[in-house]
Amino acid sequence: MNTSFTESARGSNAGSSRAHTTTLRNPDQGSANPAASLAALWNYLEPALHHILCSPSTTPGKAPSIDVAYHVGIHTAVYNYFTSQSESPANYVPSRPNGKGKEVSSSGTDLYQQLDRYFADIAQENLLGAPPDDASLLEYYVPAFERYSTGIQSINRVLNYVNRHYVKRSVDEDKGWLRLTDVLESVAKAITAEDTREKISAKLREKRREELKRWGYVDGGSTELMAAAEACAEAASSLDRVVSVVSLGHRRWRIEVIDPLLAVPKGKGKKKKPSASTTGDKGPRGRLARSVKDLIEGPYALEPNSIRLVESLANSLRICGIRMDHPLRKKLDKFLASTKNG
Structure with missing residues (x-):
């Protein structure tokens, strides 16, 4: 990586005037064809x-912008790359994204995995930049995530063709x-020999709606609400599942940043567990939970900035795929509900 993302995240959210963001212009490629290979496309x-x-x-x-010519150039290059890979006899599944072995094309799989590795690198840099003390962790985490998420959403638009071509085809x-295997057992029990294909498809759609309700969707909700719930469900999925570019980025943030900050350091919390009366939840807690506890039980808990930090953290956990029954999410929701009721 050429730039410290964590520093830029702090600067942008603190309203720093030292950084002036310019629109990035389309680089001169000369006669080179960006769609000639994965290396050329990635460069x-x-x-x-x-x-x-x-x-x-x-x-x-708002993420820094690229000019229209660069945006169009990226769309064209990705389109040409996918088209050429679809027609290539070397179209088969590449090695796993572990940095080992030779990668070969699979009609876009290689680019998708390259994106995933890139997002992982950026997320890991954010974790490495986190302050060692829990007291200032949320002040660091919230602007860093908001800057990252804003960029991911912008990249999702720039790489819309990846979603339209590779992700849509993979979902199909x-x-x-x-996946069908995720719902087959429960659906199969409700299927009879008299059911038509349409009835079976309807039961599969109902199972999907049930899953989306766990992420905030409600019956009769708008298409926007369903899309938001599905993005959360995508971010909560395992790495073997193909998801949209925005969910790919948020999933990596969960894996590389949130999960380590939720984890309990080795050797701690084994001899004596904090009591439910003092923690509000059971079992040992990681850095994020300790930082939240310090904030919401401190003298400035009801200050507007404190409430904003809690709201932003709760939102990041949700859209990155941390389930609503997670102890920390429940703790945050309870605190926010008390501030509104009070």
Whole structure:
């Protein structure tokens, strides 16, 4: 990585005026064809992705931009790359994204895995930049995540063709976040020999709705609400599931940042567990939980900035795939409910 993302995240959310973000122009490729190989395509894409995701931004909630020509160039290059790979006789599944072995194309799988590795690298840099003391962890975490998430959403738009071509096709091939095998057992029990294919499909859709309700969807909800719930479900999925680019980025944040911060350090919490009366939940807790406890049980718990930090943390846990029955999510929801009722 060429830029410290964690520093840029702090600067953008603190309203720093030292960083002036410019629109990144389309690089001169000469006669080179960005779609000729994965290496050529990535060399063309990475400066744009890094600018969007890592460059300092003076406008909270808005990622640094690339010019129209670069945006169109990326769309064209990705389209041409996918088209050429679909027609290639070497179209088969590559090695796992572990940095070992030779990768071969699988009609976009290699680019998708490259994106996943890139998001993992950026997320890991954020974790490494976290302060060692729990007291300042939330002050660091919230702006870092908001900057990252804003960039991921922008990249999702720039790489829309990845979603339209590779992700959609993978979902159609039963490689998405919810697969037939995940629901087959429960659905099979409700299927009779007289059921038509349409009835079976309807029962599968109902199972999907039940899963989405765990992420905030309600019957009769809008398509936007369903899409938001599905994005959370995608981010909660395992690495073998193909998800949209935005969920790919949020899933990596969960795995590389949230999960380690939720984990209990080895050797701690084994001899004596904190009591439920003092913690509000059972069992030992990781850094995020300790930081939350310090904040919401401290003298400044009801200050607007404290409430904003809690709201932002709760939102990040949700959209990154931490389930609503997780102790920390329940603790955050309870605190926020008390501030509204009070």
